[in-house]
Amino acid sequence: MxxxxxxxxxxxxxxxxxxxxxVEEFGDANRLSPSKVYMINLALEELITNTVSYGLEGVxxxxxGIGMHVRDGVLAVTVVDNGHPFDATQDTNPDLSSPIDERPxxxxxxxxxxxxxxxxxxxxxxxxxxxxxxxxxxxxDA
Amino acid sequence: xxxxxxxxxAGEVLVLSPVGRLxxxxxxxxxxxxxNHVRGGERRLVIDFGSxxxxxxxxxxxxxxxxxxxxxxxGTLVLCSMKDHIAEVFQISGxxxxxxxxDSRAEALAxxx
Numbered sequence: 001m002x003x004x005x006x007x008x009x010x011x012x013x014x015x016x017x018x019x020x021x022x023v024e025e026f027g028d029a030n031r032l033s034p035s036k037v038y039m040i041n042l043a044l045e046e047l048i049t050n051t052v053s054y055g056l057e058g059v060x061x062x063x064x065g066i067g068m069h070v071r072d073g074v075l076a077v078t079v080v081d082n083g084h085p086f087d088a089t090q091d092t093n094p095d096l097s098s099p100i101d102e103r104p105x106x107x108x109x110x111x112x113x114x115x116x117x118x119x120x121x122x123x124x125x126x127x128x129x130x131x132x133x134x135x136x137x138x139x140x141d142a
Numbered sequence: 143x144x145x146x147x148x149x150x151x152a153g154e155v156l157v158l159s160p161v162g163r164l165x166x167x168x169x170x171x172x173x174x175x176x177x178n179h180v181r182g183g184e185r186r187l188v189i190d191f192g193s194x195x196x197x198x199x200x201x202x203x204x205x206x207x208x209x210x211x212x213x214x215x216x217g218t219l220v221l222c223s224m225k226d227h228i229a230e231v232f233q234i235s236g237x238x239x240x241x242x243x244x245d246s247r248a249e250a251l252a253x254x255x
Contacts, residue, residue: 042196042198045198049200096236099240101213105206105210109199111235112231
């Protein structure tokens, strides 16, 4: 697998399983560290889960496309879907410090995506959500 | 989707070891396994991460539900044997402060006694 990668996924939660293997191959081909590959898989799992569970609900002919490339030391991951408009870049303000009794259940997924992404951009155009994450690869890791 | 969970007992402590991946595809199945034990009266639970390669927020949600319920029941939940990537995610998520995480199963059992 080369420095570029595109795949369409079925709109179901189990779709991330096959994707995870492809991400690992992509990581090997681009010499990404296991830690980076893990965080990419985690970010994709969180985004695809949101899209499948909420974004594509009731959508006829649901579609999800994933793109990845490494260019000039930057890893870019793009998720495109034809679901309801949803801007994942909006502030989610997850509660990461309350004691256990007050800790809310949920709200963590998008936070994990944002921890990984050095830059995140969202656009809704022609009936499609397009979310792009960029992650700066440290020297020696690209 | 199913998840394989190995179960071991050490005295009053029940040790559950999920295998492989715990994500949105099988979090519901894992929740059923864990919460059946909790509702069945188990009060000392250890979840051994030694055979777990990946966990997403869907899986972490199950741990938080179990920890909260066990606390209400005056029980304990202790996690152990996490791989580095997973331990890092638990740090980032602020879970390490609310659910005890031990390096080994032996330490987790000692903490559950």
